[in-house]
Amino acid sequence: MTVGTGTGRHPREAQPSNGGAREEQEDHGHVEYREDREKRGNHEEREDRGNRKEREEQEGWGELVAAALLGAERRRPPGGSVTALLDAAATETVRRRAGARPAVPGQRPAHAPADGRPPLPGAAERRLAALLADRAPGGAGAASGRRGAGPDLGELLPQWLAEANAHGYRAPTALLPALLDAARARTDLRAETLAFAGPRALWLARYNADWKFALRDGVRRRAPDGRPDETEKVWQEGLFAERVALLTAVRRRDPDAATALLASTWQTERAEDRLMFLDSLREGLRLSDEPFLERALADRSRTVRATAAELLTALPGSALAARMADRARGCVTPDRTGGSGGIAVTAPSACDADMQRDGIAPKPPSGRGERAWWLGQLVEAAPLEVWGEQLGGATPAEIIALPVADGWRDDLHAAWCGAAVRQRNAPWARALIGEPTDPFAEGPGDPAKLLSVLPEEERGAWAARFVAAHGLSEAFRVLGMCGVPWPLPLGRAVVDALEIARDAGSYPWSFSGVMGLAERCLDPSDTERLAPLAAVPDEKEGESPGAGAYWAESFQRLLATLRLRSVMLAELRNEVPDSGPELPAPNG
Structure with a gap:
């Protein structure tokens, strides 16, 4: 029996129409999904094509680079020929540059400062x-082998x-x-x-x-006159080189202001910086620096303490110099025994805390005895004026000539040499260096350092006598202390010694250091007198093979260099006509 609904319609037909709407929506969704998937597929396909193209381009560029680096003979270039390789490289280079992203523009630099000095001729x-x-790589001066x-x-x-x-x-x-x-x-x-x-x-x-x-x-920044705020800013914020240059400039203008500037930040400076700053006080050293230097004697750094002590000993009126003088007087006295009229030495038996605070290093170097080490430091730090008073009013030369008891002469004289150099005392340096008759290594001090204390003209005359007496084997350091150009007597002594060495049959490279100094230091006005030395001498029996030719080449180079130096100086004096781009190099 069929149950009716009162509508006369089939039961399926009598149901609501919601199911049909859902089916339509589902069909529509499937269509959209298919379209979206097709779009994504197309996009992914385009991306794949783009990535493939980019990979191909990168691989192509790599092939071009590899072929260019290896050479077409070792690797077949793209396109099969060198011409095709170059065409492809040009095209690819333009494409890569055109595809580069623009950089963020930077700030335009300020204009270079003006330089008001006159131009070179x-x-x-x-x-x-x-x-x-x-001097550039590959230049004429970079050639290997003999210089010619x-x-x-x-x-x-x-x-x-x-x-x-x-x-x-x-x-x-x-x-x-x-x-x-x-x-x-x-x-x-x-x-x-x-x-x-x-x-x-x-x-x-x-x-x-x-x-x-x-x-x-290389900063050459000068202290701003009348602008203490700018000085303070540079001192607090400047680069280390700027601060050193500033301190040096202030020191030249107002030494006490420089010391105060350094003291204002002393406790916060690094040890290596404190050492450099302290060294800048050497110029214009004065007694008003003593309180600051005395405080530096207690510095954490041993090298800073030693430098402060050295500076104080260079101040003959300082309290430290007086303390060192008292200690040294107790060690070096007139010899009253036997009526010899010489010098007696009693070396310190200990290095106490006060001595160490005043810069005496307690531990000697290897091979040096403790007592001799302490004695040397005490005498070197004592003012040299002490010894005339201590030894009966004798002059430096008379004191140096006195005999010294018990084998202490070399230690005592070496300490006096160090004091003469430290205190820049020319009379004592002159007495200690004496006449250049002894071999270089036998004296107690370093003649080159003592020579640096003497006036320039005296240095040249002493060095000329030294070369005449000893030749060139030990003269290099002495010659390096002489002014440039060498005085004519010194230059002629050096050339005579070179000629003697040549005639003895030795090779010139044994004297290459002196020959190099001669090229830079001989007076160019004496050039033509040396011309005969450039000739190749006849080879003598027993002479080293080819030595004469090598010597001739060395003298030819010396002459060429001297002539060039002469022209250089004339050019800088604007005494050479400006004839254009051609610039002949004088030759031997």
Whole structure:
């Protein structure tokens, strides 16, 4: 029996129509899903194509680079030929550059500071370019093997820079990079290079990390007169080199202000910085520095304490010098025994705490006895004026001539040598160095250091007598203490000694150090007198094979260098006509 609904419709037909709507929605959803999947598929396909293309392009660029580096003979280039390789590389390079993202623009640098010094004469500027090119990698000065007869231009650069600075010239702008490269490679050039290059070199160095040494080591910043706020700012915030330069400049203008500036930050400075700052007080050292230096005797650093003690002993009126004088008087006395009229020495038996505070190092170096070590330090730190009073009013020369008892002579004289150098006492240095008759190694002190205390003219005369007496085997350090150019007597003594060495049959490279000094230090006005030495001598029996030819080559180089130095100086004096770009190098 069928149950009716009163509608006369089939029961299925009588159900609500919600199911049909859901079916339509499901069908519509399936369509959207299929369309979305197709879109995603198309997008992924495009991405895959893009990635594949990018990978192919990267691989193509790698192939180009590999073929270019290996060479077309070792690896077949894309396209099959070198021409195709170059075409592809050009196209790919343009594409890669065009596809680069633009960089964020930086701040435009400030203009380089002006340099009001006069420019170099034209010939001198070209000479500088030649000197700088010679020291560059691959330049003429970089050639391997024997130097030949030509001058070593790179070794003339220090002298050229010193002379240019003496004339007050400014550096050519185009040569500033080469000058900074030269100073970077050779620390001995930095001071003169940076003085010559001027403020523009410091400006340029801020944009090249290779030239940071100019900011660190070569700052020539002067203390701002009448601007204590700027001085304080530089001292508190400046680079270490700026602070050293500032302290030096203030020291020259107002020594007491420099000491006060240093004292204001002394406790917070690093030990190595304290040492450098303390060393800058040597210039203009005065008794008003004594309180600060006395406090530095208690510094944490041993080297700082030793430097402070050394500076105090260079002040004859300081309390430390007086303490050292009292100790030294008790050790060195007139010899009253036997009527010898000499000197008696009683070395200290201990190094107490007070002596150590005053800079006496308790531990001797290897091979040195303790008592001799302590005695030497005490005598070296005592003012030299003490000994005339202690030894009956004798002069330095008379004191040096006195006999010293019990074998203490060398220790005592060595200590006096150190005191003469430290205190820059010319009468004592003159007495101690004496006449250059003894071999170099037998004296108690270092003649080269003592020579540095004497006036320049006296140094040259002493060195000339030393070379005449001993030849060149021990003369290198002595010659290095003499002014440039050497006085004519010294130059002629050196050349005569070289000629004697040549005639003895030895090879010139045994004297290469002296020959190099002669190239830089002989007076160019004496050049032509040396010309006969450049000839090849006849070979003598028993002479080293080929020695004469090697000597002739060395003298030819010496002559060529001297002639070039003469022309260089004339160019800097603007005495050479500016004839254009050709710049002949004088030769032997």
